[in-house]
Amino acid sequence: xxDAALLTLRASGWLAALLLLAALAITPLARLAPxxxxxxxxxxxxxxVFGIVAASIALGHALIALAVYLPSEPWQAxxxxxxxxxxxxxxxxxxxxxxxxxxxxxxxxxxxxxxxLHRLAYVAAALVVHHLLLAPFAPxxxxxxxxxAFGVALLARLRRPQSQRSQT
Amino acid sequence: MEPRPLAPxxxxxxxxxxxxxxxxxxxxxSLVLAYALAWLTINAQLARGVGLPKLSRCALAISAxxxxxxxxxxLAARLAAAADGESLVGLDENVRDRLRLERAIAIHPLxxxxxxxxxxxxxxxxxxxxxVTLAPGIRPIDAxxxxxxxxxVDYDPRAHGVSRLRGAVEAxxxxxxxxxxxxxxxxxxAAHPRWLHASPDGSRACLTSEETDATLLIDAHGETxxxxxxxxxSDCAWTSHRTLAIAHRYSRSLDLASTDGRxxxxxALGGGQRQLxxxxxxxxxxxxxxTMHGEIAIVxxxxxxxxxxxxxxxxxxxLAFGGDGRSLIVARHAPAALLRLAFDGAxxxxxxxxxxxAPATAFSSVEHGARIVIxxxxxxxxxxxxxxxxxxxxxxxxxxxxxxxxxxxxxTARRSPRQDxxxxxxxxxxxxxxxxxxxxxxxxxxxxxxxxxxxxxxxxDWRSFDVxxxxxxxxxxxxxxxxxxxxxxLIASSPSSGRVVLLDATTGAVRHEISxxxxxxxxxxxxxxxxxVRFGERxxxxxxxxxxxxxxCHPHGGSDDMAHNIGGRxxxxxLALFGIAGTSPYLRDGxxxxxxxxxxxxEHRYRGYREPAGDRRATVDAYVSALPLPRSLTPxxxxxxxxxxxxxxxxxxxTCHAGPAMTNLGRHVVRSxxxxxxxxxxxxxxxxxxxAVSRRTRWLQDGRASSLRAIFSEHNPDDRHGxxxxxxxxxxxxxxxxxxxx
Numbered sequence: 031x032x033d034a035a036l037l038t039l040r041a042s043g044w045l046a047a048l049l050l051l052a053a054l055a056i057t058p059l060a061r062l063a064p065x066x067x068x069x070x071x072x073x074x075x076x077x078x079v080f081g082i083v084a085a086s087i088a089l090g091h092a093l094i095a096l097a098v099y100l101p102s103e104p105w106q107a108x109x110x111x112x113x114x115x116x117x118x119x120x121x122x123x124x125x126x127x128x129x130x131x132x133x134x135x136x137x138x139x140x141x142x143x144x145x146x147l148h149r150l151a152y153v154a155a156a157l158v159v160h161h162l163l164l165a166p167f168a169p170x171x172x173x174x175x176x177x178x179a180f181g182v183a184l185l186a187r188l189r190r191p192q193s194q195r196s197q198t
Numbered sequence: 199m200e201p202r203p204l205a206p207x208x209x210x211x212x213x214x215x216x217x218x219x220x221x222x223x224x225x226x227x228s229l230v231l232a233y234a235l236a237w238l239t240i241n242a243q244l245a246r247g248v249g250l251p252k253l254s255r256c257a258l259a260i261s262a263x264x265x266x267x268x269x270x271x272x273l274a275a276r277l278a279a280a281a282d283g284e285s286l287v288g289l290d291e292n293v294r295d296r297l298r299l300e301r302a303i304a305i306h307p308l309x310x311x312x313x314x315x316x317x318x319x320x321x322x323x324x325x326x327x328x329x330v331t332l333a334p335g336i337r338p339i340d341a342x343x344x345x346x347x348x349x350x351v352d353y354d355p356r357a358h359g360v361s362r363l364r365g366a367v368e369a370x371x372x373x374x375x376x377x378x379x380x381x382x383x384x385x386x387x388a389a390h391p392r393w394l395h396a397s398p399d400g401s402r403a404c405l406t407s408e409e410t411d412a413t414l415l416i417d418a419h420g421e422t423x424x425x426x427x428x429x430x431x432s433d434c435a436w437t438s439h440r441t442l443a444i445a446h447r448y449s450r451s452l453d454l455a456s457t458d459g460r461x462x463x464x465x466a467l468g469g470g471q472r473q474l475x476x477x478x479x480x481x482x483x484x485x486x487x488x489t490m491h492g493e494i495a496i497v498x499x500x501x502x503x504x505x506x507x508x509x510x511x512x513x514x515x516x517l518a519f520g521g522d523g524r525s526l527i528v529a530r531h532a533p534a535a536l537l538r539l540a541f542d543g544a545x546x547x548x549x550x551x552x553x554x555x556a557p558a559t560a561f562s563s564v565e566h567g568a569r570i571v572i573x574x575x576x577x578x579x580x581x582x583x584x585x586x587x588x589x590x591x592x593x594x595x596x597x598x599x600x601x602x603x604x605x606x607x608x609x610t611a612r613r614s615p616r617q618d619x620x621x622x623x624x625x626x627x628x629x630x631x632x633x634x635x636x637x638x639x640x641x642x643x644x645x646x647x648x649x650x651x652x653x654x655x656x657x658x659d660w661r662s663f664d665v666x667x668x669x670x671x672x673x674x675x676x677x678x679x680x681x682x683x684x685x686x687x688l689i690a691s692s693p694s695s696g697r698v699v700l701l702d703a704t705t706g707a708v709r710h711e712i713s714x715x716x717x718x719x720x721x722x723x724x725x726x727x728x729x730x731v732r733f734g735e736r737x738x739x740x741x742x743x744x745x746x747x748x749x750x751c752h753p754h755g756g757s758d759d760m761a762h763n764i765g766g767r768x769x770x771x772x773l774a775l776f777g778i779a780g781t782s783p784y785l786r787d788g789x790x791x792x793x794x795x796x797x798x799x800x801e802h803r804y805r806g807y808r809e810p811a812g813d814r815r816a817t818v819d820a821y822v823s824a825l826p827l828p829r830s831l832t833p834x835x836x837x838x839x840x841x842x843x844x845x846x847x848x849x850x851x852x853t854c855h856a857g858p859a860m861t862n863l864g865r866h867v868v869r870s871x872x873x874x875x876x877x878x879x880x881x882x883x884x885x886x887x888x889x890a891v892s893r894r895t896r897w898l899q900d901g902r903a904s905s906l907r908a909i910f911s912e913h914n915p916d917d918r919h920g921x922x923x924x925x926x927x928x929x930x931x932x933x934x935x936x937x938x939x940x
Contacts, residue, residue, distance in 0.1 A: 031870075031918055033850060101869030103879045110880030111867055112285040119227055142244035143206040146237055153233075157226065163293065164285055166854065166864020166885065170296040 035098040040167055042091035047158050049084035050124075051179050053077050054151060058186030078131055081151065085128035092121050113164035120157035123150050152187075155180045201252040208258075209250050210236045212266060219269030224276040225283055288791025292782040296863050299780075299856070303371055303378050305330070306858035307889070308780050310353070310367070311826045312360045313387040313409040314430060315448055317940075318351040319858035322373045325349070329372040333384045335362035338372070345840050346847045348857045356429055360386070365727055383779075385824045388728060389714035390693035393631065394675040398480075399439040400636055402457065403677050403689050405698065406431035406444065407714055413444050415457055416689055416698065418681035420710045423459040435474035435483065437499050443483050445471035452485060452497060463502050467495060470831070473514060477523045478567065482541075484526050486514035490831045490892065490938065494528060496541055506546040510537055512895060516561020520599045521568045527599050529558035529572055532759035532895040536570065536602050552602035553581040556760060559753055560594075562632035564640065564655075569605065570597045571640065571655075573629035575750055575758065577607060588762060588803065590750045592629055594642070596655070606655070610644070611745040618808055619743050625649065625662065627741030628749050635678040635686070643673040643690065645749060646741030650676045650690055650701075663706035665690060668699050672739035678703065694735040727820065734821025737814045743805035748818070755825045759895050771901035773886075774893065777827030781859060781887050786899050788865040788884030794819035827890050832938040842936025845929045849920040860888035860940060868899060871919050875900070892938040906934045 031039075056077035063070050100107060100114075108118045127148055129135050136144065159177040162168040210233065218232035244250070253261060281287050299306060305320045310332050320341055322328050328341040328349045337358045341349035361367060361384040368379045387409035394403045394416075403416045413425040413434055428449030436442045437454070441462070444453040451464040452471060470488030477483075482505075483497040492513040496505045516529040526539040526546075534557040538550035560573035575590045596606040610626035617624050627646025634640055640653040648671055651662040665673050670692040679687045686703035696715020699708050721729035738748045738755075751758050751772045761769040770786045784790045790798070794815030800806070807814070846852065856862045868881045875881075883899045897903035903913050910922040910930060917923045925933070 032921075033853075036853065099870050101867060101873060101879055103869075106879035107867045107869075110878075111865075111882055112283075113865070114867070115227065116284075119230055123230065140245040141241060143210065143237060143241040146207045146210040146240070149207065150233070153230065160226070160284070160286075163289060164865070166862065166866055169300050170293055171300065174293075174297075 031098050035094070036167070039091065039094050039099060042087055042094055043162075043168075044172075046084050046088040046091050047162070047176055049080050049087060050151070050155055050158065051176065051183065053080035053084055054155060054180065054183040054187070056080065058183055058189075061186070082128060082131050085124040085131075088121055088124050089128075092117070113161050116157045116164070117161040120154045120161060123154040123157070127151060127154070152180075152184055155184075201254045201257070203252050204250040204258070206240055206244065206250065208262075209240050212236075212262065213239060215266055215269045215273065219272040222276070223273065224280045226280075285791070288782070288795065291792050292863060295780050295782045298381075299859050299861075299863065301380075303373060303380070304858050305351075305369060305371065305380050305382075306780065307777050307827055308380075308382045309777070309824065309826055310336070310361055310369075310382050310384045311387055311824075312355055312385065313411075314826065315352070315354040315829060316826060317829065318353060319860075319940075320349040320351060320371065321347050321857045322349060322371070323347045325373045327372075327374055331370040331372075332358075333361035333363060333367040333369060333382055335359055338370075342836065344843050346843055346852075348843060364725060383823075385731075385826075386728070388716075388732070389696045391691040391696065391698050391712075391714055392674050392693050393433060394633070394677045394689055394691055394698075395434055395436060396633065396677040396679060397436045397439045397442075400678070400680045401439065403679060404434040404436065404442050404444075405675070405691060406434050408432050408447060410714070412714070413455070414698070414712070414714075415442075415459075416679075416700075416712065418679045418685075418687040418700065420700065421698075421712050423457060425455050425459050425461070427453045427455065427461065428464075432472055433474045435476040437476050437480035437483065441480075443474055443476065443497075443499070445474045445485055447471060447488070452483070454499065454502070465497060465502050465504070467497065467504060473517055475517045475519055475526070475563075477519045479523060482519070482523070484517050484519065486517050486528070488513060488831060492530065494526065494539060494546065496546055506541060506544060508539065508546040508548060510539075510548065515558045516572065518561070518563030518570065518599075519567055520563075521566050523567075525599070527563070527570045527597075527602075529554075529561045529570075531557045534558070534574075534759070536572070536597060538599075538602055550602055552597065555581050557753070557758055559749075560629050560632045560642070562634065562640075563599070564596075564632075564634045565638070568599055570599050571595070571632050572597070573610075573632065573642075576760070577604075579604070588746065590744075590746045592627055592646070592745065592750075594629060594632070594640075594653075608653075608655075610642070616808070617743075619805065622743035622805060622808070623745040624741070624743070624808055626651070626660075627745050628739060628747050630673075630739075630749075631675040633675075633677045636680065641676045641678060641688065643676045645672040645674060645739040646745070646747045648672065648740075650688065650706075652703075663688075663701065665692070665699075667706070668701065668708045669711075670695050670697060670699060671736045694732055694739070730817050730820040731824050732821075733812065734814075734817035734819065734824075737807075737811060737818050738821055740807060740809075740811075742800050742807055744803075746800075746804045748800065755822070757894070761901060770899055771894070771896045774890070775822050776825045777887070777889055778825075779823035781861060781863060783863070783865065783884055786884060786886075787882045789882075792819065793822050796822075828893060830890070830939050831892050832935070834939070835935060838932050838935040839939045841929075842932035842934070842939075845925060845933040846936055848929075849922050849925065849933070851920050854885045855888050860891075861885045872898070872913070873916050873918065888937060889940050891940055906937050907931075 060074050108114050162173040213236035214233040217235050223229050303322050329338050330351050331338045341351045364384050367382050367384045369382045371378045389407040389410040391405050391407045394405045396403050406413050408430050413427050413431050415423040427444045428446045430447035431444050432447045433445045440457050450469050452467045453461050454463040455461050472488050473486040475484040485495045487493040492510045495507040498505050512530045512532050514528050515531045524541050528537040534554035536552040540549045556574045556576040558572035562571050572595050592611045594608040611623045612625050614625045625647050629642050630645040631643045642651045648666045649662045672694050673690045673692050676690040688701040688703050691698045698712040700710040741747045755775045757772040757774040790796050797815045864885050865882045868875050868877045868883045903909045914922050
């Protein structure tokens with residue numbers, strides 16, 4: 031594998047992970063913003079864009095891995111190698127989320143429980159962290175920082191918004 | 199409160215738990231599948247307009263309890279297996295090791311031992327000067343810059359001092375005037391009395407403790423003299439009943455000493471002296487040397503000089519003069535073989551070779567040099583390897599010294615009345631030394647079954663003593679001496695216990711003890727960590743019910759250079775255990791995250807241990823973690839090593855074999871690196887550390903590379919294991935020199 035191929039593989043993986051983090055951080059960030067902030071709606075709407083781009087780049091990362099790193103018969107590797115399995119699983123979760131980010135597809139597929147599906151983004155994030163922790167090239171410090179950021183985003187998301195708290 | 203429709207998320211989660219329990223989910227993939235099925239079910243229901251039930255809070259709580267109690271209990275019971283299957287167990291150790299090595303300024307290994315020179319590597323980006331104080335009490339050492347942010351630190355306890363502390367210490371790294379500290383682990387090596395040799399008249403024995411630089415002379419009543427010789431006495435041999443030679447691993451001199459303790463001569467020979475043999479007339483000494491390809495040197499005792507030297511193609515496990523006093527028999531470790539050498543007064547040549555299937559774990563000359571007896575874990579007449587996995591059969595093999603023909607084969611592993619499991623063996627395990635008594639019987643020390651045995655070689659008659667009654671474990675050596683009344687006294691050594699005992703040859707009763715290291719009670723009070731290491735050493739040599747110990751395949755922590763399959767699918771040459779601490783995960787495929795986990799092999803595959811001994815995993819972990827890396831076998835050539843490092847970097851090797859441990863501890867799919875490897879498509883390989891790589895005899899994960907150079911010249915056609923296809927011959931040569939220097 032050439033240095034350029036390795037760089038592209040690693041860069042695409044990290045970009046996908048960071049964009050996924052951005053997508054998950056949008057809602058907590060939006061809650062911090064003042065209620066009357068004019069760009070609040072735009073911020074919330076950008077969550078969809080971040081998610082779509084993250085999933086797309088994750089797809090690209092997988093295709094690059096298949097082309098430059100994985101053996102010619104990769105399926106058994108996906109089954110037997112833990113970190114490859116986690117990565118594949120994360121991608122398998124991101125693909126339906128990608129598809130159901132488009133309202134026409136949501137309608138066509140008759141998706142009625144959209145939120146329980148898209149909350150799988152947090153599961154995908156956990157699988158991404160698992161993938162990176164066991165993968166050979168990712169620096170540990172970066173992975174731990176990413177895991178912490180995902181954790182903060184999840185905790186912030188679990189905390190009920192101020193408006194709901196004041197109602198109780 | 200009014201009943202409200204069940205939230206879809208709760209419905210999906212609840213149904214997923216039930217499905218996961220029904221599926222016996224024990225992996226992340228099966229949990230995700232369960233969630234997906236649950237979501238599809240609930241979504242389909244909602245899409246058809248069928249609403250979820252309305253429940254009050256109280257009803258919701260009760261329903262959740264009733265529905266989910268059993269599935270959650272089932273899933274909780276599978277949690278441990280799931281965590282293990284997803285490589286989560288022990289992951290913290292790998293993360294910790296990788297964090298330590300990935301720091302911008304890092305040092306490896308983290309082990310500092312008190313008894314031998316060691317080599318450390320430091321990575322310090324953009325640094326020009328690095329000075330390291332390894333631990334309190336050790337003088338600062340200026341590191342040698344190799345280039346590409348890599349620095350080498352040569353530590354010699356005799357020159358730089360010994361750490362005042364034991365256990366966790368801090369190294370101070372002075373990088374261009376800026377100070378950093380890094381965690382290290384200091385070990386003070388205890389005395390390890392090992393190999394006993396009886397004098398020609400049978401009145402005394404000599405013995406060395408390499409760790410404490412001591413050579414002892416012992417008679418039938420106890421210790422008579424202690425000789426303070428040079429650095430790292432590895433072996434001794436009698437040149438007469440009043441004079442002896444002492445070999446040294448870390449000093450360049452071979453010492454000649456008298457029984458009154460004086461050093462009468464020092465012969466310049468070079469370091470790495472491993473073993474000694476003296477001719478029957480005491481005129482010649484043969485010295486086995488630790489060099490790149492293994493060498494034997496002949497020394498004239500009277501003229502105090504080396505006469506001849508020859509390479510044997512590998513390190514020696516044992517050597518002895520033949521009956522004629524001018525031939526030598528050498529047991530080579532790898533490729534395992536008996537070699538016959540001829541010395542004509544001026545030259546030394548290899549004149550005969552008999553391949554062995556397994557290296558000799560014990561070696562002795564008997565019948566005045568006419569026969570050679572070795573212990574080995576395997577033998578076949580055609581020397582073809584057993585395809586059966588984990589094959590270990592302890593046995594004594596007798597060869598004719600002149601023809602190297604096999605004369606007798608005597609398996610030693612057997613059952614005794616104390617056997618506690620069907621098919622288990624508990625006697626005659628791991629023979630580790632053989633000596634001949636004045637009447638021609640053999641004395642054998644069995645480290646795996648804590649016994650000393652007197653064997654009648656003709657009839658195979660055995661008489662054994664259990665040395666645990668004498669407070670010994672894992673005996674390494676036994677010889678017979680005669681006292682003034684011509685009664686025989688047995689002397690036995692136990693390195694792990696730090697003791698030598700004199701036993702009555704008839705009853706096995708202890709007549710005298712020589713303690714060179716603190717006893718267990720003292721260590722428990724003063725140094726519990728050292729006691730843990732000692733217990734681990736005992737467990738390391740202890741035989742399991744299958745008759746196999748760690749030592750069986752990792753002799754004294756090294757490698758038997760044979761192919762075994764422990765983790766899974768691929769036969770792979772055994773790896774040595776030296777210096778592996780801090781390089782999680784372990785085994786070729788990285789399937790064991792902690793050193794102690796490796797004991798799972800002994801506990802489950804080898805049917806466990808007969809005797810209870812506390813937490814063997816923790817003690818073996820402590821012992822193996824305290825095994826230091828051996829030194830490089832090649833002489834220094836700094837300019838070539840620097841050029842070689844430049845080639846190493848040019849080829850992209852640091853991507854995976856990053857300094858300072860020369861591994862980034864990553865696991866790869868084998869076929870990603872070696873597309874043509876004959877392994878299962880899903881096989882993994884743990885990036886090995888390249889430290890001490892020159893000491894292996896076969897390279898790559900299945901041992902298919904016969905030399906370091908062959909890794910690149912023959913086994914990297916796809917250029918995926920580094921970009922080596924376009925390297926010139928000179929660049930490859932320099933690369934090999936660099937690798938050999940590690």
